[in-house]
Amino acid sequence: MNELGLEAATLEHAQTGRTDPDAVDATLAASGDASAFERLYRNHVTRVYGLVRRMLSDDDADEVAQDIFVRAWQKLGTFRGEAAFGTWLHRLAVNVILARRETLGTRRKRYLEGDAVLEMIPARRPGPEMAMDFETAMARLPEGAREVFVLHDVEGYRHEEIAEMLGLATGTSKSQLHRARMALRQHLGR
Amino acid sequence: MSDQWTNRLSEYLDGELTDGERIALEAHLQSCGECSSVLTDLRQVVARARMLEHEAPHHDLWPGIAQRIGATVGETRTVDLGSRRAARRWSFSLPQLAAAGIALMTLSGGAVWLLHSPGQQNLAPPSAIVPSGNPRAINAAVNPRGNATQSYAAAVADLERVLASGRGQLDTTTIRVIEQNLAAIDRAIAQAQRALDADPANLYLNTHLAETMRRKLDLLRQAAALVPVT
Amino acid sequence: MLLALVTGALALVATQQTDTSVTVGRGQRLEVNAYGGGITVSAWNRNAVRVEANTSGADRVEISSTATTVSVRTQGRHGPPSEIELKISAPPWMALSLAGVHTNVKVQGCQAPVSVETVEGEVDVGGGNGLVSLRSVQGSVSLQGAKGRISVNSVNEDVEVTKSTGDIMAETVNGEITLDLVDATTVDASTVNGDISYNGPVRNGGRYSFSTHNGDITLTVADGTNASVAVSTYNGEFESEFPVPLSGMRKGKGFNFTLGTGSAQVTLESFQGTIQLIRPGGEKDRERQRERHHRDEDH
Numbered sequence: 270m271n272e273l274g275l276e277a278a279t280l281e282h283a284q285t286g287r288t289d290p291d292a293v294d295a296t297l298a299a300s301g302d303a304s305a306f307e308r309l310y311r312n313h314v315t316r317v318y319g320l321v322r323r324m325l326s327d328d329d330a331d332e333v334a335q336d337i338f339v340r341a342w343q344k345l346g347t348f349r350g351e352a353a354f355g356t357w358l359h360r361l362a363v364n365v366i367l368a369r370r371e372t373l374g375t376r377r378k379r380y381l382e383g384d385a386v387l388e389m390i391p392a393r394r395p396g397p398e399m400a401m402d403f404e405t406a407m408a409r410l411p412e413g414a415r416e417v418f419v420l421h422d423v424e425g426y427r428h429e430e431i432a433e434m435l436g437l438a439t440g441t442s443k444s445q446l447h448r449a450r451m452a453l454r455q456h457l458g459r
Numbered sequence: 460m461s462d463q464w465t466n467r468l469s470e471y472l473d474g475e476l477t478d479g480e481r482i483a484l485e486a487h488l489q490s491c492g493e494c495s496s497v498l499t500d501l502r503q504v505v506a507r508a509r510m511l512e513h514e515a516p517h518h519d520l521w522p523g524i525a526q527r528i529g530a531t532v533g534e535t536r537t538v539d540l541g542s543r544r545a546a547r548r549w550s551f552s553l554p555q556l557a558a559a560g561i562a563l564m565t566l567s568g569g570a571v572w573l574l575h576s577p578g579q580q581n582l583a584p585p586s587a588i589v590p591s592g593n594p595r596a597i598n599a600a601v602n603p604r605g606n607a608t609q610s611y612a613a614a615v616a617d618l619e620r621v622l623a624s625g626r627g628q629l630d631t632t633t634i635r636v637i638e639q640n641l642a643a644i645d646r647a648i649a650q651a652q653r654a655l656d657a658d659p660a661n662l663y664l665n666t667h668l669a670e671t672m673r674r675k676l677d678l679l680r681q682a683a684a685l686v687p688v689t
Numbered sequence: 690m691l692l693a694l695v696t697g698a699l700a701l702v703a704t705q706q707t708d709t710s711v712t713v714g715r716g717q718r719l720e721v722n723a724y725g726g727g728i729t730v731s732a733w734n735r736n737a738v739r740v741e742a743n744t745s746g747a748d749r750v751e752i753s754s755t756a757t758t759v760s761v762r763t764q765g766r767h768g769p770p771s772e773i774e775l776k777i778s779a780p781p782w783m784a785l786s787l788a789g790v791h792t793n794v795k796v797q798g799c800q801a802p803v804s805v806e807t808v809e810g811e812v813d814v815g816g817g818n819g820l821v822s823l824r825s826v827q828g829s830v831s832l833q834g835a836k837g838r839i840s841v842n843s844v845n846e847d848v849e850v851t852k853s854t855g856d857i858m859a860e861t862v863n864g865e866i867t868l869d870l871v872d873a874t875t876v877d878a879s880t881v882n883g884d885i886s887y888n889g890p891v892r893n894g895g896r897y898s899f900s901t902h903n904g905d906i907t908l909t910v911a912d913g914t915n916a917s918v919a920v921s922t923y924n925g926e927f928e929s930e931f932p933v934p935l936s937g938m939r940k941g942k943g944f945n946f947t948l949g950t951g952s953a954q955v956t957l958e959s960f961q962g963t964i965q966l967i968r969p970g971g972e973k974d975r976e977r978q979r980e981r982h983h984r985d986e987d988h
Contacts, residue, residue: 630791651960664923
């Protein structure tokens with residue numbers, strides 16, 4: 270037994286969940302500790318990779334995921350610890366993804382109005398793997414609707430945040446989300 | 460086919476209507492079976508989205524990153540991605556819980572129970588509930604991700620359909636309270652899932668997620684039981 | 690004692706005012722079903738059930754009695770009845786089963802099993818012995834002075850158990866759980882959005898489990914407590930008013946420690962709240978008592 274020898278006091282922060290090991294590693298990595306940064310990479314790569322795949326495509330995922338971590342290494346000095354490291358990294362990832370999309374030179378109108386979104390995904394008979402069918406349907410959503418759907422329903426951002434990130438009006442974010450959901454309801458696999 | 464309210468259903472689901480709009484839409488839902496059905500579907504879309512798993516990269520990206528940031532990649536590191544993926548595969552519904560002897564069992568009627576296997580003492584929280592009657596049990600341990608995900612989603616869907624079909628017979632305040640609390644549980648599930656994605660081997664997060672999902676099913680069952688039998 | 694058992698249905702149709710007594714005997718239970726309004730059951734020293742109510746012309750109170758059960762039911766002529774306040778007196782030994790929809794339920798002085806179920810109503814029970822099960826969806830649930838296997842559930846409001854003993858299961862979704870001056874050997878308290886507080890001994894061999902997603906947990910731990918404590922949190926904090934000896938870090942954001950012999954099992958889990966241990970009579974306990982006192986005064 271290790272008596273901490275504290276008088277009536279809070280348990281040393283080193284033992285509490287508050288001391289987010291990520292925050293500790295981020296501080297170390299900011300001062301050049303690559304091993305600490307590798308730990309951060311290992312903890313967060315799955316989620317970042319998933320975000321990239323869903324917002325862009327499988328083809329670009331490896332490269333963009335690497336870009337995100339390289340960018341995070343460069344920007345570590347700006348991580349203040351007010352939010353969780355994962356949250357900070359996630360925001361940075363979204364920014365990199367959006368910038369990447371601009372570089373890819375997507376020209377087509379992203380945010381379809383009307384029922385065009387609904388027409389783009391033909392209804393299919395549900396297969397045995399409901400999750401696969403749903404993901405495939407997501408991938409076939411028009412870019413803008415997919416972006417909003419992934420950020421809101423998969424990643425949990427609010428419309429105000431999405432609007433700010435994507436340069437949209439909040440109302441557009443809401444209508445895109447609704448259209449994405451309406452298109453996807455045919456692929457629930459009942 | 461849609462009416463003026465169909466396009467507002469997502470906002471209603473996300474709690475973004477004004478009080479006046481919400482009351483008007485709820486009044487509309489009492490008599491519009493189609494909108495009720497769409498609302499149920501939208502809720503399931505959202506639930507499905509929240510349950511989506513993230514897939515790890517097919518190969519380790521670290522060497523490329525290390526090179527770009529100028530880190531010294533010392534001795535060759537071989538990361539066993541196989542074991543990592545195995546852990547990831549279990550993270551949604553049967554992670555270390557299975558190794559620890561807890562089976563996620565889906566019983567007829569859509570109840571999901573957490574049961575301790577005999578001999579496991581120090582796992583928390585002990586949410587063992589003895590089911591009454593003779594339920595048909597599907598042991599999801601055989602094909603954890605597929606069966607458990609589908610079973611849970613199917614159970615939630617079944618109960619949501621019962622609730623949707625009976626919403627015209629329930630007090631609007633009751634419906635709103637139930638939906639708000641379902642949304643609160645969904646948010647908790649989403650937060651737990653996100654945390655788990657970042658730390659798939661965390662036993663607390665795994666049991667916490669499973670327990671929160673059980674709370675959702677409990678609430679849905681409780682709500683469905685309020686619908687008068689016709 | 691002469692047991693007067695009334696077999697078959699004895700339906701009494703009330704007009705404006707109901708004031709009816711039915712003699713009862715040991716072994717009979719009381720079942721009340723009131724769609725809306727209130728059910729108040731108070732214990733008295735007679736072996737009889739008295740039902741008092743005022744009803745409009747369209748509604749009535751039906752009272753029937755069989756060998757095992759005295760049934761009180763409100764009925765409307767067309768559809769559910771309007772809100773009716775039922776005032777019932779019953780012997781303390783009589784088990785109670787009280788149900789309603791838009792119904793507040795209040796019980797005083799019962800020394801038998803109690804089951805209450807309502808949807809939009811508050812539940813306030815003083816007493817209860819054996820199996821005590823209280824449930825509301827939209828209302829708060831409050832229990833005092835019960836003994837036995839206790840289950841208190843709400844969905845949208847707080848649940849509170851005070852001055853009770855036995856095994857306690859307390860659940861809510863959007864509310865706080867307060868277990869004050871309880872003496873329990875098994876506790877299972879769980880909420881999603883809300884704090885949990887437990888003020889009572891932690892008995893040797895007992896099992897105490899507290900879990901919340903968005904909320905704090907406050908556990909009062911007396912000097913000399915023997916418990917193995919497991920703390921889990923994802924994004925929360927841990928505080929203790931007294932030194933805590935760590936016996937090991939568990940994987941992820943959690944740790945264990947042992948107090949005394951470690952006899953009881955205590956599990957404290959909050960996804961993103963503060964888990965704190967306080968001493969009875971200590972500064973935080975006194976502060977908490979003051980807050981409770983102010984809150985009670987406001988009601």
